[in-house]
Amino acid sequence: MNIKSFIYVLCIMICFSCKDEKKQNVVAEAVEAKPEQPNIVVLLCDDLGYGDLATFGHPIIETDNLDKLAETGIKLTDFYATAPVCSSSRAGLLTGRSPNRAGIYDFIPGYKKSEDNRDLVHLRAEEVTIPQVLKSVGYETCLVGKWHCSSQFNSDAQPQPNDFGFDYWMATHNNASPSHKNPKNFVRNGEKVGEIEGFSSQIIIDEAMSWLDKRDTEKPFFLEVAFHEPHEPIASPEDLVQKYLPKAKNLEEAEYFANVENVDLAVGRLLEYFETHNITNTLIVFSSDNGPETFMRYERAKKSYGRPGPLKGMKLWTNEAGFRVPGIVNWIGKDTYSGTTNAVVSALDFLPTFAELAGAELPDRILDGESFVSLFKSGNFEREKPLTWAFYDAINDRRVAMRKGDYKIMARIELDGEMLPNIHNLYDGNIDELKRAELTDFVLFNLKNDIAESEDISIQKPEVFKTMKTEFESEYKALLDGSHVWIRDKPNYE
Structure with missing residues (x-):
């Protein structure tokens, strides 16, 4: 029995051994009001466009699992990433602060000394992240997938995922390499893994489920699944590519469509795991780090067929398509509001929202996010501070x-x-x-x-x-x- 369970049982014993009826009622109410901390899962795609899911209007790509997650949960039509580019967006999500405050203004390249000091850029140790906040109230934490928050990855020169509250991590610095198929650049808890057979989205779900199998089941957990898909270099299962080939403009577009569905299938496997293992009271949020890449913006972007839907711009724009992305929230095992909302919500809001639900104190820092807990009750959320x-x-x-x-x-x-x-x-x-x-x-x-x-x-x-x-x-x-x-x-x- 862990300490929280012991205290809970002790309260019950005190309640029913107390001869004073008023005191008994007070203790009983305190026991009844004990917050039940939800498990929290963040599913984050890389370069997924606002129009890339069926539930957000894509006419061809099949995303049955994500569609169902939106249908039975909350579909956010006005959801924003914290930046229109990768590293900045991830820093903002983790800290609840504008990435500019953290000093991450653009994507972080590999380490190479430069005149503008870009080689120094990393998520600094003084920043406080979601897993650190949740660990303070008893959560176990895990990151699988993409990190991209330091110029020197897996090095003592800069803080790594474990320095920001992740008990367990298996991640890459940036993209899966040489592609999503059979990647060679994963690092697990500081140790290089070597080539892994399969596709990245499925590999990291395997890793997540393996970690879930070994966790302390009496503790709540925080899990971040940071997909590499559909960022270049794109590689997709052949059966899915063949499925889309008749409906696509060319082979490259079919590979993109297949890439997005492969993420959906990976999400489906994780949801099935939760159901099979009777894991309830689990809050799931799904989104993207920024908008879709522009076709052939650079030489390797030859399969970048992401769609902005009705929005103007693409990735790297401050028009809507740069950072307005699909947003889905679903609280498994909890009776909450379900439906579509145009409430303006940002990934900046994750940290204060998760902290409130977990009963954790907010870090003593300027936060740009706000708790959207009211969404679960009514579907309404009015933010006070502009984005x-x-x-x-x-x-x-x-x-x-x-x-x-x-x-x-x-x-x-x-x-x-x-x-x-x-x-x-x-x-x-x-x-x-x-x-x-x-x-x-x-x-x-x-x-x-x-x-x-x-x-x-x-x-x-x-x-x-x-x-x-x-x-x-x-x-x-x-x-x-x-x-x-x-x-x-x-x-x-x-």
Whole structure:
């Protein structure tokens, strides 16, 4: 019997041995009110577009398991990743803070010393993550799949997954290599694994189920399953490729369609495991780290046939398709609201939501996320703080954006009358210029009426525009002032 179970039984014994009826009732109420901590599972795809699931409108790809998860749970039509690019998005999800505060402004490449100090970038030890928060109240924790939160992976030079609260992890630095098929670059708890036969999505589900088999069943668990799919280099099971070939434009598109369904099948296996092993009271959230890759944006993106649906842009854009992604929440074994909601929810909200459900204290840091526990009761959630993004390496010109309620405002960044060049990282060589730069050329959209961001309504709605612009400028300044700047220590420069 663990300590929590012992205390619970002790309370019951006290309750029924107490001669004072009022005291007995007080103790009984305390026992009855004891929160039951849910298991929590985060399923995260890589480069999955808003329009890539059947339940979000894809006309060809079959995603039966995810469709059912949405149908029996909560389908979030206005769900946002924390950034339009991988590493930043993952840092924001784990910490509940804008990735700019963590100093992760772009994807993190492999270690190579660079003038802009990009080689220093990693999730710093001072950040507090979801698994750390949950471990403080008795959770066991596991990560399988993609990490991508450090430039020096599996090295003592920078913190690794276990330093952020993961008891167990099997992960890669970035993409599965050489592809999703038979990857060779997984590391398990600091030890290189070598080539693993099979496809990445199925491999990490195998690993997750193996960990679940060995866990302490009296403790709640937190499990992050970070799929590599459908990020390039794409590889898919041949039977699924052949299934889609008659409906696809070409072999490469068929491979993409098959890649997404292979994730769905992997999710189905995990859900079946929960059912077979009678694992209930389990909160599952599903999403993507950012929007879909642009076909042939780089040489290896020849199978990138992801779809943004009705949204404008793609991955690396601050228009909607860059970070508005499929969102599904389902609480297995709990009677909650089910249906579709247009509540504005972000992956930033995971940490405060999970903390509230688990009975954990929030870290003593600025958080940009808010708890959406009210969604489970009524399907309603009204966020108090707007969502603000500053992605300095965006493909589109307006690299700063903010959503509040139905409205979204965007702006360019200009310095001395010229648009600021694209930036991968903030360091002591560019921070002064960035702080001198100004937001210009604002546009305003009503996303409720215009999901495609097709009409700037700043002139038609002058009062709304004025209010949004004032708050936008204030929120961006606060974010920039709170952003981490990477400075190379002189003794370590050479």
